[in-house]
Amino acid sequence: MHTAIAAPLILLLAVPVGKGPDFAEQLEQAELTYGLVASANAARLLEGDLAGATRALAEAVPEAERSAAHALVAADRLVPLDRELAYALHEEAYAKDPQAPAVVRAWAEAQHRAGRFAEAEALYVELLALEPGDEDLARFNALRADCLLNLDRPADACAAWRAAGAATQQTAVEQAAFAVYGPLGPEARRCELLQRVRAANDDRDAAADLLLLDLSWDHDLWNVEVNQPAFAHDLPLVKGAYGEAFDRSALAFVARWTTPGRRFEFDEQIPKLQPPSDNREAIRAEAEERRWIGRGSKPPESRLLSAVYQILIDNEAVTPEELLTWHQPELRRLAHRDEGAADLRALAGLYELTWDEQLDKLQQMGWRKHGDIECALGLLEREGAALRSRDLTLLQALADHPVDVRLNRLRVEAAAREGDLLVEPLSRLIRAQFKRMESCQGVINDFRRLEQALRDRK
DSSP, X not given: OOOOOOSOHHHHSOOOTTOOHHHHHHHHHHHHHHHHHHHHHHHHHHTTOHHHHHHHHHHSSOGGGOOHHHHHHHHHHHTTTOHHHHHHHHHHHHHHOTTOHHHHHHHHHHHHHTTOHHHHHHHHHHHHTTOOOHHHHHHHHHHHHHHHHHTTOHHHHHHHHHHHTGGGOHHHHHHHHHHHHOOOOHHHHHHHHHHHHHHSTTOHHHHHHHHHHHHTEESSSSOEEOOHHHHHHHHHHHHHHHGGGGGGXXXXXXXXXXXXXXXXXXXTSXXXXXXXXXXXXXXXXXXXXXXXXXXXXXXXXXXXXXXXXHHHHHTTSSOHHHHHHHXXXXXXXHHTSTTOHHHHHHHHHHHHHTTOTTHHHXXXXXXXXXXXXXXXXXXHHHHGGGOOTTOHHXXXXXXHOTTOHHHHHHHHHHHHHHTOOXXXXXXXXXXXXXXXXXXXXXXXXXXXXXXXXXXXXO
């Protein structure tokens, strides 16, 4: 099981071989210094003051007095908040002490994160020469393999991946990929949304994204929770953006029933969890009262339509067939609008659940009119063994979404059926998986195939 990796990397990884006690003591003292800043920053970030939080970290120790350890700890804490400032401080740490393994590791990953693959790969080689422990050995070799693939050196990448021993160090490898390719932390994203809501009090899109982020606070790919302090802070702002319409909005419904079997009450501005055994009647009654289900009902607002349908279906308040009976004509009308992509996706979801023959034509329209990737995937997957690697829809979708794992896998399997060389498509597929590696088992399998493809090419 993964644990959250929002804390500085130097606290989460084993101390590398070769670091002397002096630097370890400096790191310990730096952690104490910046730990105090982090405590104060919690209040700043709750209020949406991202600039103040990053400035506090950057200025906690004056530059002239900052040691490599200070710069390293500050930079690691800034990675989820401000990548540009984090990079500058990692660079400063490396300039001040290019021999400390913790500094080299952080600088290697900063270079990797910035797409400087040759520089990062050379630093991983330097770290591997220190004979690190098993977890760091896996981490550095796996990240080096990704760099080598991006440098078009697939054979060397396979050798590095073999040396990683990923099959016995899957969590270390997955967390390494996230450390490099993960998005900005939820704190930074929330601050941006708060700015938008405050700048335009009627920005319902930003308000909805803000509340939904609070309800699905993603520390990383594996650890998601409700951020109750943020929810309590943001709910009045969201209500202000929606006005009197909030209580009857799809957003309020989704927030209340966002966790199957649990209801969020807004009575004290905090989600109060009440888990009765069966909520279907309460959910159905609320949807009926809003005229979202039943004869003569209308679908809720487009932006949250699929989420509302998912709650209704998952809790068995209604069936997909019932929703189609009530809403199909209106959804088809809405889907034809230029802004109708969300309505089309909701209708496509109902067609898929009911095995409706109209799904194919609807997804053709979704791809042509809205460029919807889910529609493209649906069309391509139904081609099955007839799909060709140079299929126009596949190539267009890959051009628009080059790191989508599903599209890249479809291309690999099509090329394999055609007997084409697989080195290039497999390399692209593996690189795509590094961008979002929830599980490295697929990468393990695809590296095996890449090794075989390299042998076949000779």
